[in-house]
Amino acid sequence: MAGDPDAFGTLFLRHRDRLWAVAVRTLADPEEAADALQEAMISAFRRAGSFRGDSAVTTWLHRIVINACLDRLRRKAARPVAGGADERTLDNLATAHAMPDPSSDSDTSMDVRSALRTLPPDQQAALVLVDMLGYPVAITAEILGVSEGTVKSRCARGRARLLPRLAHLRRPAEQHPAGTRRRAPGNRSASGDVLPAREGGENPS
Amino acid sequence: MRPHVSAETMARYRQGDLNQRRTSHIGTHLAGCERCSALNEDLGGVTTLLAGVHPPPMPEDLTARITSAIAAESARRTASPAAGKAPVAGRPPAARQHRSPRRSRLPRIAPKVALGGLAAAAAVVLVGGGIYKVVTQTGSTATSAASGVPSAAEPATRSPANGPMASALPVSGPALQYQRSGRRDSITPITTSANLTPATLGSQVTAEVKKYGAGFAKTGPNAQQSGRHGSASPAAVPREQTPAFADIPLASLRGCVNRIAAGSLVLLVDVAHYRGAPATIIVTEAAKTGPMQIWVVGTGCSASSSDVLQHATATTP
Numbered sequence: 001m002a003g004d005p006d007a008f009g010t011l012f013l014r015h016r017d018r019l020w021a022v023a024v025r026t027l028a029d030p031e032e033a034a035d036a037l038q039e040a041m042i043s044a045f046r047r048a049g050s051f052r053g054d055s056a057v058t059t060w061l062h063r064i065v066i067n068a069c070l071d072r073l074r075r076k077a078a079r080p081v082a083g084g085a086d087e088r089t090l091d092n093l094a095t096a097h098a099m100p101d102p103s104s105d106s107d108t109s110m111d112v113r114s115a116l117r118t119l120p121p122d123q124q125a126a127l128v129l130v131d132m133l134g135y136p137v138a139i140t141a142e143i144l145g146v147s148e149g150t151v152k153s154r155c156a157r158g159r160a161r162l163l164p165r166l167a168h169l170r171r172p173a174e175q176h177p178a179g180t181r182r183r184a185p186g187n188r189s190a191s192g193d194v195l196p197a198r199e200g201g202e203n204p205s
Numbered sequence: 206m207r208p209h210v211s212a213e214t215m216a217r218y219r220q221g222d223l224n225q226r227r228t229s230h231i232g233t234h235l236a237g238c239e240r241c242s243a244l245n246e247d248l249g250g251v252t253t254l255l256a257g258v259h260p261p262p263m264p265e266d267l268t269a270r271i272t273s274a275i276a277a278e279s280a281r282r283t284a285s286p287a288a289g290k291a292p293v294a295g296r297p298p299a300a301r302q303h304r305s306p307r308r309s310r311l312p313r314i315a316p317k318v319a320l321g322g323l324a325a326a327a328a329v330v331l332v333g334g335g336i337y338k339v340v341t342q343t344g345s346t347a348t349s350a351a352s353g354v355p356s357a358a359e360p361a362t363r364s365p366a367n368g369p370m371a372s373a374l375p376v377s378g379p380a381l382q383y384q385r386s387g388r389r390d391s392i393t394p395i396t397t398s399a400n401l402t403p404a405t406l407g408s409q410v411t412a413e414v415k416k417y418g419a420g421f422a423k424t425g426p427n428a429q430q431s432g433r434h435g436s437a438s439p440a441a442v443p444r445e446q447t448p449a450f451a452d453i454p455l456a457s458l459r460g461c462v463n464r465i466a467a468g469s470l471v472l473l474v475d476v477a478h479y480r481g482a483p484a485t486i487i488v489t490e491a492a493k494t495g496p497m498q499i500w501v502v503g504t505g506c507s508a509s510s511s512d513v514l515q516h517a518t519a520t521t522p
Contacts, residue, residue: 005276012268017512020267030260031264038274131252149222152221153217156216159251160216163248166250
């Protein structure tokens with residue numbers, strides 16, 4: 001794979017939906033998510049030579065993508081962007097709206113994502129992988145390069161901090177029947193999700 | 206009664222992140238405390254809300270953009286293995302100051318530089334590059350680099366032929382039902398050995414629609430109803446033996462066509478290749494007077510996911 005753009009391109013094609021799902025959930029702005037994904041893939045291509053072990057290639061790609069996103073979140077936190085982002089987000093929403101795709105943003109999604117933005121980047125990343133994408137804690141720990149205990153405590157702290165910010169959105173009767181409210185982590189069906197079913201299950205490696 | 210449980214402790218309890226003693230204490234407390242039970246329930250709601258977020262789909266051109274960027278990076282590396290300082294498109298190599306560019310063999314491309322410089326980079330390093338125009342659905346015109354990068358492995362079952370429409374006859378599959386303005390219609394998918402590229406997308410698809418598209422073939426009954434295959438008479442594949450058509454499960458293909466068509470008339474479904482990778486071309490017509498919509502979707506396209514690789518419009522022939 002090292003230095004072979006065709007092989008790497010195939011690898012990217014196989015995982016792009018998952019990787020996009022990670023990037024766009026971690027970064028609010030789809031345009032920025034696209035930039036981060038591109039940056040991550042170039043970086044992964046350069047480092048492909050140092051990659052060892054085929055079984056964890058998905059984990060490896062996830063790690064590079066999420067790190068590219070976290071770098072951006074941290075840079076943004078350090079140096080607030082001077083305008084432009086809102087306009088771009090609106091443009092993107094308009095484009096997304098024009099597509100025949102029912103998964104475009106709803107108000108609830110927007111609210112949840114902006115609440116998520118208020119968390120420290122580490123907690124955001126943990127919640128994106130565990131709660132939004134349904135990855136098991138063990139896999140998430142591997143992707144993030146931390147212990148399972150750290151993932152658990154980041155998720156727990158993040159959820160606790162989100163609670164007051166999302167209180168106004170909890171209308172469980174509307175969209176989420178009681179039976180589905182307490183799903184086991186990693187046991188969520190990917191209905192309506194961009195994760196391709198052909199990847200088989202929730203386990204990304 | 207023990208004091209109430211804080212939100213963070215409750216979240217850790219739910220996550221199984223507390224020791225056995227505290228876990229059992231909270232369990233006992235929960236049984237008799239409505240307030241904490243509600244908190245427990247509410248925390249479950251946070252996960253549900255997070256799981257329900259459906260962000261925008263992947264931009265149509267992103268796959269092509271990234272594939273081109275990888276090819277450009279590879280070519281840069283081949284062309285100047287020692288060049289750690291070659292700027293891309295006249296811009297400084299690294300915008301990321303906190304990570305030394307010297308650590309990697311080549312300078313990092315800052316994303317904006319990569320995007321802005323992509324056309325130039327691709328033109329320099331790739332053969333057969335060109336510029337194509339994509340007219341987006343909103344009516345604006347975007348120009349992008351057509352790199353012609355061969356990007357994916359070619360499956361033995363469908364080997365793509367480069368250049369204009371391959372001369373081999375297409376194979377047709379069983380009719381696919383889809384909803385058209387609330388009514389049921391059908392389209393017969395075909396599979397060709399065509400390997401479409403951004404540069405030739407419009408002209409190739411126009412030629413295909415003319416030849417095989419619904420309502421365009423010169424002979425046969427019900428020309429306005431569904432896809433037929435005119436004088437070319439592609440070999441028909443028996444229905445009951447084909448749960449899949451050209452490696453794509455029929456259910457996925459049907460779901461994909463319905464999703465992409467979104468109520469429009471479907472003129473053509475061709476399971477072919479795009480930039481060397483398996484892709485399905487779906488051509489729809491929203492209005493008789495408007496242009497036809499060309500959708501190139503990847504193998505991930507189904508009822509629940511679009512996987513659009515490229516979208517363009519062309520004048521209906």
